[in-house]
Amino acid sequence: MSTKKSGSPSRRDFIKTAGIGVGVAAVTSGVLSASEATATPSLKNGETTGYQETEHVRKYYESAQF
Amino acid sequence: MATVTKVGTKVRVSEEERFRAQFYLLLSRLLGAAADHDLLNVIKGLEVDDTSIGQELTRLKTLAENTSVEVVSEEYNKLFIGVTQGELIPFKSYYLTGFLNEKPLAELRDDMQKLGIAKSDQVAEPEDHIAFLFEMMHGLIVGSFGRPSTIPEQNRFFENHIACWAPKFFENLEMAEAARFFVPVGRIGKLFMEVESEAFLIAA
Structure with a gap:
């Protein structure tokens, strides 16, 4: 099976030598959970793990005087 | 054009683009919440070069090996949460206007809608948090929101929502008074932003 390489070769080489290939495939999910919403943008995705309302959030809202 | 190829119904993302995606996700994890044991273990296991x-x-990695979840969590709190607020406020709107929830956030929301990205309703935080933006970049690269974005699409998102403030944020992170573990995170973030900018230029 051939994978078409459509990015420019120099871009590929540049990225490959930039030191970011760190073998972190184990990090599989983010913390803030941007969810897919292909049809309805405001749709909630039942499978999202979510990032609960943390102290973080409350503080920022406080500092924004919400 | 893009970096991906359709194989049957599956879309393949090339290796170097996956490197970028994983790097965004790693930084997103570091910046979005205090590191837990799993994340510290991931850091300890990173493959590095010179x-x-x-x-x-x-x-x-060295710092991760010589710290604990408790110590890292305390540092995270000082930096990003604080008693009233943390030392840093990692939001695009804040960096560009001095206030949260201003026009830069509205512009991001417009783009998110166009790209078919919605935030989970469990997320109360504004979408322009650095960790959320990096998670979105990850999603755009690998196709979490439908299909992988083309490089020009990624570039537009990067320029409009990240490049305009993230390098400054990472500089501030590196220099922050409470930063220990986060000193190299700041440097790594800044260097990664340079790599991204340069790579987009090469692609253009």
């Missing part, structure tokens, strides 16, 4: 980024990653 590039500038690799050298900073080596520093981060």
Whole structure:
């Protein structure tokens, strides 16, 4: 099976030598959970793990005087 | 054009683009919440080389090996949460206007809608948090929101929502008074932003 390489070769080489290939495939999910919403943008995705309302959030809202 | 190829119904993302995606996700994890045991273990296991980024990653690994979840969590709180607020406020709107929830956030929301990205309703935080933006970049690269974005699409998102403030944020992070573990994170973030900008230029 051939994978078409459509990015420019120099871009590929540049990225490959930039030191970011760190073998972190184990990090599989983010913390803030941007969810897919292909049809309805405001749709909630039942499978999202979510990032609960943390102290973080409350503080920022406080500092924004919400 | 893009970096992906359709194989049957599956879309393949090339190796170097996956490197970028994983790097965004790693930084998103570091910046979005205090590191837990799993994340510290991931850091300890990073494969590093002698590039500038690799050298900073080596520093981060050493710090990860000599700290604890409690200590890292305390540092995270000082930096990002604080008693009334943390030392840093990692939001695009804040960096560009001095206030949260201003026009830069509205512009991001417009783009998110166009790209078919919605935030989970469990997320109360504004979408322009650095960790959320990096998670979105990850999603755009690998196709979490439908299909992988083309490089020009990624570039537009990066320029409009990240490049305009993230380098400054990472500088501030590196210099922050409470930063220990986060000193190399700041440097790594800044270097990674340079790599991204340069790579987009090469692609253009």
